[in-house]
Amino acid sequence: MMNFSYARAESVGEAIAAVSGDPHARYIAGGTNLVDLMKYDVERPGRLVDITRLPLREIAATAGGGIRIGALVPNSDLAYDARVERDYPLLASAILAGASAQLRNAATTGGNLLQRTRCYYFYDVGAPCNKRAPGSGCGAIGGVNRIHAILGASESCIATHPSDMCVALAALEAVVHVAGPGGERTIAFEDFHRLPGDRPEADNTLRHGELITAVELPAPRFGPHHTYLKLRDRLSYAFALVSVAAGLELEGDTIRDARVALGGVAHKPWRVPEAETLLRGQKPSREAFGAAAERLLQGARGQGDNDFKIELARRAVVRALEQAAAATPQRQSDKSIN
Amino acid sequence: MVYVSGAPGAVTVSLTVNGKPQTLSVAPSTTVLDLLRERLHLTGTKKGCDQGQCGACTVLIDGRRVNSCLQLAVMNDGREITTIEGLGAPGGLHPMQEAFVAHDAFQCGYCTPGQICSAVALLKEGRARTRAEIRELMSGNLCRCGAYTNIVDAVEAVMGAGASQEAAE
Numbered sequence: 001m002m003n004f005s006y007a008r009a010e011s012v013g014e015a016i017a018a019v020s021g022d023p024h025a026r027y028i029a030g031g032t033n034l035v036d037l038m039k040y041d042v043e044r045p046g047r048l049v050d051i052t053r054l055p056l057r058e059i060a061a062t063a064g065g066g067i068r069i070g071a072l073v074p075n076s077d078l079a080y081d082a083r084v085e086r087d088y089p090l091l092a093s094a095i096l097a098g099a100s101a102q103l104r105n106a107a108t109t110g111g112n113l114l115q116r117t118r119c120y121y122f123y124d125v126g127a128p129c130n131k132r133a134p135g136s137g138c139g140a141i142g143g144v145n146r147i148h149a150i151l152g153a154s155e156s157c158i159a160t161h162p163s164d165m166c167v168a169l170a171a172l173e174a175v176v177h178v179a180g181p182g183g184e185r186t187i188a189f190e191d192f193h194r195l196p197g198d199r200p201e202a203d204n205t206l207r208h209g210e211l212i213t214a215v216e217l218p219a220p221r222f223g224p225h226h227t228y229l230k231l232r233d234r235l236s237y238a239f240a241l242v243s244v245a246a247g248l249e250l251e252g253d254t255i256r257d258a259r260v261a262l263g264g265v266a267h268k269p270w271r272v273p274e275a276e277t278l279l280r281g282q283k284p285s286r287e288a289f290g291a292a293a294e295r296l297l298q299g300a301r302g303q304g305d306n307d308f309k310i311e312l313a314r315r316a317v318v319r320a321l322e323q324a325a326a327a328t329p330q331r332q333s334d335k336s337i338n
Numbered sequence: 339m340v341y342v343s344g345a346p347g348a349v350t351v352s353l354t355v356n357g358k359p360q361t362l363s364v365a366p367s368t369t370v371l372d373l374l375r376e377r378l379h380l381t382g383t384k385k386g387c388d389q390g391q392c393g394a395c396t397v398l399i400d401g402r403r404v405n406s407c408l409q410l411a412v413m414n415d416g417r418e419i420t421t422i423e424g425l426g427a428p429g430g431l432h433p434m435q436e437a438f439v440a441h442d443a444f445q446c447g448y449c450t451p452g453q454i455c456s457a458v459a460l461l462k463e464g465r466a467r468t469r470a471e472i473r474e475l476m477s478g479n480l481c482r483c484g485a486y487t488n489i490v491d492a493v494e495a496v497m498g499a500g501a502s503q504e505a506a507e
Contacts, residue, residue: 003344006366006412014339028413035369035408036389047341048366050413076402080465100478101463102393102456105402106409236477333474 001038008050012179012211018049020181020209027051027211029072030107032099033115041125042116042132056110056213059083065219068177071110071212075165076101078109088217089329090226090247094168096332097230100237110212113166113176113192116203117159117267118239120144130156131200146305147241150313151297152266157200158303161193161268162239168228170261170269171245174217180210193268200267221257222247224327229320230263231312235335240264242313244320248284255279255288260296260321265313272296284325286318293317342366342412351415355380356424364411371395371406374421382422382451386480393479396452397421403459405478422451425458433499434458437492445483453479457493461500469494 009015019025024046028034037043056070059081067087069078078084079095099107121127121139128137140148140158148158166189174189193204206212225248232238243263249256258279262270275295282288293314300310319337323329328338342349347363354360355378362377371388374380374397386394388407395406398420406419426432434454437443444450456479466472472493473486481489 001367004366005341005343006349006410007339007341008413009339018339028410031410031413032390032405032408035410038367039389048410049339052413100393101460101475102396102403102405102478103390103408106404236474333468333471335470 002041002044004038004045005047006050007047008053010053012054012056012213015049015051015054016179016181016209016211018047019211022047023208025049030074030111032103032107033111037116037123040123042123051211062216066217068214068216069109070214071108073109075099075104075107075109075112079104087220088168088172090222090228090245091165091168091172091217093226093228093329093332094164094230094243094245097228097240097243098164109165109215112163113169113212113215114204114206115162118162119148119159122159131159131196131203134199134201141303144305145303147239147264148303148306149266150300150302150306150309151262151270152195152268153301153303154196154198154200156198157196157267159196159200159267160264161203161266163269164228164230164240164243164263166193167240167243167245167261167263167269169215169217170271171247171259172217173259174215176212177214177216178206178210179213180207182207184213186216189269190271196267203267221249222259222324223250224329225250225324227320227323227329228332229316229323229330229337230332231316242309242316244313244316245269246317246320246324248279248321248324250284250325253283255282255284255325258292258321260292260317262296262313262317265300265309270296272298279321284321286322289318289321290314292321349412351411353411353414353416354418356420362411366410366412368411369407370397370399370409370411370414370419373411374406374419380421380423384448384451386448386452391480392449392452393456394449394452396455396479398455398459401459401462403456420455422455425454432458433496434461434492437496438489441488441492441495442485443488443492444481444485449479449481449483453481453489457489457496460493461497466493466497472497 026045056072127139176187230243384394386392390408
């Protein structure tokens, strides 16, 4: 690990001033990804600004019937919050599908959004990687790419976003609250993460010095009709090969609206509004779900080792929508998929 | 806000470790794991992967289980740390330590301190009711010897003892 200087911020304003004034400074909170990457010399900040003592740990009700989650709420506290368990079980389930109990205790809400890809070439400082070292090339294209993207990839990068929580936040249409040197702003979740294009070093649309202060959820919509289905190489404590967050608004046996987001397949949680529109007014059926899955995966392209993901994702979408329609969400401790 | 440099000894941290106050000068890059092992010589906490992937370094910070290899000591100033040495010792073992012995829940023993710290926290969290839930919520602790079946037996035994004690009270 490279040496770095350290300071503890006592206020949001102080933290923003410290990071925005220094291009080599970074915020640190849970540290579960940043410290790991610093040990590999993938991340080499000159300064760390510790934000863990800032007052961003509350989960508060909003006027619109939703909740506002402070950026420093640990993943475990969020998943086990009584209101989240009751009103946003899709979010609770996705969080519990990820990492381990130890990591969830340390990792924060804001930090979860900012975790970086687990692409092997990104982590290996001896390998080319346009995300880590822009212009150095991509080792994964034509290399070992079982875990890589099938959607939205570019010629410079085929990395995937690793988060489970973010897949649920995409389906729940969260809003990210940000404070920075230029003041405060909000970012719709779909605009927060970006596709790699020719600038894969930028995972998201935050500017240097901007700090996530909260993640807001609109009022709950899906009742019991949701699921988070995660498929991976081992049954726990592994990143998704493919995951699906699904929520359905049912009126009798008719789908009034739907939200579906995929994880493990792209540089960001993957949503296609047209696929959701296809489901509107339909009765839940394998055919209707299959059509939505086809639309979600339109343009999917394998890289060799990950070709299997296209069919896996198609089937996972259908299964997840069946689970959501039947109000039988996947339980994360139950390793059989029904 | 004052920056401290990255040099060894640049920053002073005060921690309570297994009930005992400790004040040490460290570098900002010093992890809780290295502080415990190299500075306080509490070598019960093991360094496995040093990347947050194996759980061997699990300790309790303010009662919550975390990977100590990913915790910077300076960020834990003022906190309370419990390691395997703080849970129990020969002659006065923690019930979870006794259960690991009784159920032969290890082979080489390297992952065991982390397993036990993790299991103690698991019980306190109260989220596991079934063997499947124990397995899922203990998945952050790898055992290369594959003693998982007996580890789950040990955890289940302590959990069951706790439940019957509660029922009796």
